[in-house]
Amino acid sequence: MTVPLRLGTRKSLMATSQSQIVADRLTALTGREVELVGVTTFGDVSRAHLTQLGGTGVFVNDLRGRLLAGEVDFAVHSLKDLPTKPDERIAMAAITRRDDPRDALVGPVKLRDLPAGARVGTGSPRRVAQLRLLRPDLDYVPIRGNADTRIGKVTSGELDAIVLAAAGLARIRRDGEIAQVFEVDEMLPAPGQGALAVECLADRDDLIELLRAVDDPPTRAAVDAERSVLAALEAGCAAPVGAFASGDGHILNLTATVVAVDGARSVRKSASGPSTTAVEMGRELAAAMIAEGADTLMGEQAH
Numbered sequence: 671m672t673v674p675l676r677l678g679t680r681k682s683l684m685a686t687s688q689s690q691i692v693a694d695r696l697t698a699l700t701g702r703e704v705e706l707v708g709v710t711t712f713g714d715v716s717r718a719h720l721t722q723l724g725g726t727g728v729f730v731n732d733l734r735g736r737l738l739a740g741e742v743d744f745a746v747h748s749l750k751d752l753p754t755k756p757d758e759r760i761a762m763a764a765i766t767r768r769d770d771p772r773d774a775l776v777g778p779v780k781l782r783d784l785p786a787g788a789r790v791g792t793g794s795p796r797r798v799a800q801l802r803l804l805r806p807d808l809d810y811v812p813i814r815g816n817a818d819t820r821i822g823k824v825t826s827g828e829l830d831a832i833v834l835a836a837a838g839l840a841r842i843r844r845d846g847e848i849a850q851v852f853e854v855d856e857m858l859p860a861p862g863q864g865a866l867a868v869e870c871l872a873d874r875d876d877l878i879e880l881l882r883a884v885d886d887p888p889t890r891a892a893v894d895a896e897r898s899v900l901a902a903l904e905a906g907c908a909a910p911v912g913a914f915a916s917g918d919g920h921i922l923n924l925t926a927t928v929v930a931v932d933g934a935r936s937v938r939k940s941a942s943g944p945s946t947t948a949v950e951m952g953r954e955l956a957a958a959m960i961a962e963g964a965d966t967l968m969g970e971q972a973h
């Protein structure tokens with residue numbers, strides 16, 4: 671009998687849920703047992719300082735450290751939280767088939783039915799900027815914490831509504847509380863939103879081969895294009911950048927946007943091409959966006 675593979679995961683409900691989903695799928699497809707190993711990351715311990723530590727990248731680095739230390743065999747991350755700069759010691763062995771990529775409003779009514787001045791919680795500049803285009807008259811409140819805590823602020827009445835990723839809500843089984851799912855045209859998702867990345871050490875060829883069982887090539891092409899836009903804009907997960915690509919496995923359609931936080935100005939562009947050129951497509955689209963002032967809009971965020 672072979673020993674179970676050790677899947678390192680943060681202990682939050684979202685992290686353990688998505689790790690378990692990948693573990694079960696891997697076992698179903700390969701027959702290999704997987705055991706979850708819960709780790710407390712530095713980011714979990716010093717939540718208060720998360721911005722200073724560099725956002726969600728802390729969680730990723732900590733789990734990568736466990737891989738390098740040989741404590742776990744692989745890890746599952748929300749792809750949208752992964753920095754675009756690769757770490758050559760780590761292989762992205764698989765990208766799972768994307769769940770719902772869209773953003774969702776949790777609250778009593780749809781966005782259009784909220785009263786003027788209603789308090790809507792979201793910590794994401796991308797979401798705030800796009801929400802301001804749809805409803806300039808609402809009050810957007812920055813929030814932090816895991817999805818449960820955020821939803822709790824609506825239940826308690828502290829906020830009128832919040833916006834979160836539909837995929838994350840489904841993974842923690844809170845999608846029943848969704849009042850509205852935004853179409854990607856009205857709210858472009860974060861690059862990679864809804865997809866999971868499976869990582870292991872780059873020198874473990876047999877393991878990479880095994881983990882490939884849960885890889886989804888069409889999703890990989892789509893997120894390659896989206897993340898390529900982000901990389902070329904030299905932006906990270908906290909930037910007001912939305913990007914979404916989809917296709918039939920052959921042709922890919924990509925749309926990306928950079929929105930000023932005031933929601934008043936934005937640059938938005940689309941492109942199509944063969945899936946095999948996903949990375950170039952993203953890079954060229956970003957260059958065209960920069961030519962229209964995208965980097966000026968992003969630069970304003972810093973002030």
Ligand SMILES: NCc1[nH]cc(CCC(=O)O)c1CC(=O)O
Pocket residue numbers: 726748749750751833834835836837838839862863864865866
């Ligand atoms: N930055 C936090 C984060 N990372 C991934 C998800 C949702 C799940 C996903 O996109 O795969 C979330 C929460 C959210 O944005 O609502």
